[in-house]
Amino acid sequence: MTTSENPSTPADQTGQESSVTDNVVHLRPQPASEDDARTLPGAEVEVAPEVIDAEIVDDTAADRDGDIDAVAAVTLVDQPGGDSVHWVRRLQQARREPIVPAYLRSWSEARTTTKWVAGYYAHTTGYHAVRSPLYGLRLAVRAPRGVLLLAAATGRWVSDAEGRQVRSATVSKEDAVTYLRLSAQRDARVRFRSILLIVGLLIGVPTLILLPDALPGWVMWACTTLAVALLGKLGTPGDKPVVSPAVVASRFAKLTSDAVTQALASLGIASINQALKADPKAIGFVSPIHKDGPGWRAEIDLPGGATAEDVIKNRSKLASALGRPLGSVWPEGRADISPARLVLWVGNEDMSQAKQPAWPLRKGTPIDLFDPQPFGTDVRGNWVSFVLMFVSGVIGAVPRMGKTFALRLLLLIAALDPRAELHVYDLKGTGDLSPLERVAHRYRASDEDDDILYALVSLRELQKELRRRAKVIRELPKELCPENQLTTELASKKSLGLHPIVIGADEVQIWFEHEKYGAEIEAIVTDLVKRGPATGIVTLLATQRPDSKSIPTQISDNAIMRFCLKVSGQVPNDMVLGTSSYQNGERATQFNFKRDKGVGLLKGVVDETTTVKTVYRDGPAAEALVNRALAHRVAAGRVTGYAAGLDVAVDETSAAVNTLLPDLLNVFGGNDKRWSESLVDALADYKPDQYGTWGELPNGTTKATQLAAALKPFGIATKQVWGTDPATGKGANRMGVERAHIADALTERDKKMKRG
Numbered sequence: 001m002t003t004s005e006n007p008s009t010p011a012d013q014t015g016q017e018s019s020v021t022d023n024v025v026h027l028r029p030q031p032a033s034e035d036d037a038r039t040l041p042g043a044e045v046e047v048a049p050e051v052i053d054a055e056i057v058d059d060t061a062a063d064r065d066g067d068i069d070a071v072a073a074v075t076l077v078d079q080p081g082g083d084s085v086h087w088v089r090r091l092q093q094a095r096r097e098p099i100v101p102a103y104l105r106s107w108s109e110a111r112t113t114t115k116w117v118a119g120y121y122a123h124t125t126g127y128h129a130v131r132s133p134l135y136g137l138r139l140a141v142r143a144p145r146g147v148l149l150l151a152a153a154t155g156r157w158v159s160d161a162e163g164r165q166v167r168s169a170t171v172s173k174e175d176a177v178t179y180l181r182l183s184a185q186r187d188a189r190v191r192f193r194s195i196l197l198i199v200g201l202l203i204g205v206p207t208l209i210l211l212p213d214a215l216p217g218w219v220m221w222a223c224t225t226l227a228v229a230l231l232g233k234l235g236t237p238g239d240k241p242v243v244s245p246a247v248v249a250s251r252f253a254k255l256t257s258d259a260v261t262q263a264l265a266s267l268g269i270a271s272i273n274q275a276l277k278a279d280p281k282a283i284g285f286v287s288p289i290h291k292d293g294p295g296w297r298a299e300i301d302l303p304g305g306a307t308a309e310d311v312i313k314n315r316s317k318l319a320s321a322l323g324r325p326l327g328s329v330w331p332e333g334r335a336d337i338s339p340a341r342l343v344l345w346v347g348n349e350d351m352s353q354a355k356q357p358a359w360p361l362r363k364g365t366p367i368d369l370f371d372p373q374p375f376g377t378d379v380r381g382n383w384v385s386f387v388l389m390f391v392s393g394v395i396g397a398v399p400r401m402g403k404t405f406a407l408r409l410l411l412l413i414a415a416l417d418p419r420a421e422l423h424v425y426d427l428k429g430t431g432d433l434s435p436l437e438r439v440a441h442r443y444r445a446s447d448e449d450d451d452i453l454y455a456l457v458s459l460r461e462l463q464k465e466l467r468r469r470a471k472v473i474r475e476l477p478k479e480l481c482p483e484n485q486l487t488t489e490l491a492s493k494k495s496l497g498l499h500p501i502v503i504g505a506d507e508v509q510i511w512f513e514h515e516k517y518g519a520e521i522e523a524i525v526t527d528l529v530k531r532g533p534a535t536g537i538v539t540l541l542a543t544q545r546p547d548s549k550s551i552p553t554q555i556s557d558n559a560i561m562r563f564c565l566k567v568s569g570q571v572p573n574d575m576v577l578g579t580s581s582y583q584n585g586e587r588a589t590q591f592n593f594k595r596d597k598g599v600g601l602l603k604g605v606v607d608e609t610t611t612v613k614t615v616y617r618d619g620p621a622a623e624a625l626v627n628r629a630l631a632h633r634v635a636a637g638r639v640t641g642y643a644a645g646l647d648v649a650v651d652e653t654s655a656a657v658n659t660l661l662p663d664l665l666n667v668f669g670g671n672d673k674r675w676s677e678s679l680v681d682a683l684a685d686y687k688p689d690q691y692g693t694w695g696e697l698p699n700g701t702t703k704a705t706q707l708a709a710a711l712k713p714f715g716i717a718t719k720q721v722w723g724t725d726p727a728t729g730k731g732a733n734r735m736g737v738e739r740a741h742i743a744d745a746l747t748e749r750d751k752k753m754k755r756g
């Protein structure tokens, strides 16, 4: 099918010229004005056949007959009309800049800024006050030179030295008339100025001799000081100022649009470079580059399909191109506006060198864990706070980067809420978490078998507690708990026992890798990480080896808070921050081993993944804080467990490992296969204490899914098995387990335990 192009077709009412060639309609938007015409070079749009009005496609006969009206009826891609009719909508969509500047928006920001300004001027005043005798001495020493310079200047003035050059020029040009006029003028001027000088000297010298007797002493001293100061200032060479600077200005120059454009062009991003080739102004600056805290902020729209991630990935190249330290260059995306929107913040100094403001919790006043609490500062030095409740968290890094300090900080924050029950496990065994010992409900600092068993017994208790809490929350009257959501008020009611529970384990991989108890601990922790947050149980796990063995994927995938300090590659990066994080530019590999201690990417508990430097609390500071926390706990009657000398007793019977597999074999009867739900019912009859509540949990958990989760650590998967419903007598396929699989897994585990 061919429809001949008709270039002479007049613009239709829509202001477009159209042509149809085979299955393609070429639309040439007709410019509204000459200006528009310039901005639309060759604006020819190819439209897929489905866009074409069906009538037109079928109506080729009419077209062959020269029926150009048919062409005009094409469905247009670009609708007519300028943007001006939508000005209200444009205004509605425009982002409003805040009326109150950022530094005045919060009381603490305003206080910090005021303190900074006051401190600056106090420093300057003190600096100059201390040096004022030196300044006086400098002026006195330079005053004689000032006298000579003043005498020389007076001589030049009296002799009309400034006209000498012009007079010489008239001599070289042999312009006698002008020369004579200028000489006469000069003679008159010299005569007049000489008289002025003589009169001045005749009055001035006797005055200077007689004045000391006539004036009070202090006036004389003031005048002499002023004269010496003025003469000293006059005698001061330009390169040796009297006053030395009290502050050294930042060594960083102002961030300019040219510098940013050049830096972006040097990153080797093809789409940016092509766009800049076509138009050197292709980088769009959304607002003027301005001061933002201790640095400069540029908000940029990248051209030609480039994304903020492309730039973030090349942060070190960007820093190099801008000539700044890596720790001061922080590109961020604004995906809420557009993937092409880049916010580039360039600090005056390296983040690792910048002084952190005083931590608001340093005084140890009680806090509410249901409120956001400050964990660290972002690159601009602003506090980054988040709510610890309803969170499970993973902290990962290579050794010596601040992982234990970060975990200890979170536990210290938790300790400041007197209601929070702390379970503290230092599996590294160096005592880094020992300041928390005096407030911990459960505490161990070692990786001996006994300590792991202790943890297992406590975790079993917690799993039971999880089920109890779920039941309590489910059964609470709607007026107390309308959304089935734990609140701070509910957590405060001692009778409900819904207080926050915070578990912190450092070097947690030691738990999961334990031959004997590892599988069971993994199953319980997975459960706590998945369902604990909704019931007020917070699990925080730190590891220096973030791989799938150290932190099983079931756990890392379900963590809400992720804090990744320096890691050495994409795999550990994505283990902590989540799949594809590295790909998306969230790279904790960028941090420096030496300088970036305590600096990491925080994800999940803040709007956007944020670079955060944790609050630094050394051992003594942590001890002091715990002393305060303990005092609040004593006052509130909340010292429990280990801290109260009422620790869990771990004996041989506690060592009894998970009995699920033998229990299942016991209830299997003579069947080879059984449905999961009937097995759980049989288990509940067999050991009501242990299995009675299975399948009663919220979030859609059924008996079948709970059995599946409990069997997973043993490598047993449930699957569809044929069985008969005892109630109806009908056969059906439902999720179930094979007896042989249970027996094999039990044999395997027993073998392992013997080896262990």
Ligand SMILES: Nc1ncnc2c1ncn2[C@@H]1O[C@H](COP(=O)(O)OP(=O)(O)OP(=O)(O)O)[C@@H](O)[C@H]1O
Residues within 6 Å of the ligand: 397, 398, 399, 400, 401, 402, 403, 404, 405, 406, 428, 432, 544, 597, 598, 599, 613, 614, 615, 616, 617
């Ligand atoms: N926020 C911070 N600011 C400054 N320095 C910090 C910060 N956090 C930690 N550090 C420093 O980093 C060092 C290592 O911290 P930490 O013991 O927490 O590391 P780690 O990653 O747990 O190491 P390992 O894996 O060996 O246990 C500390 O001695 C401390 O001086």
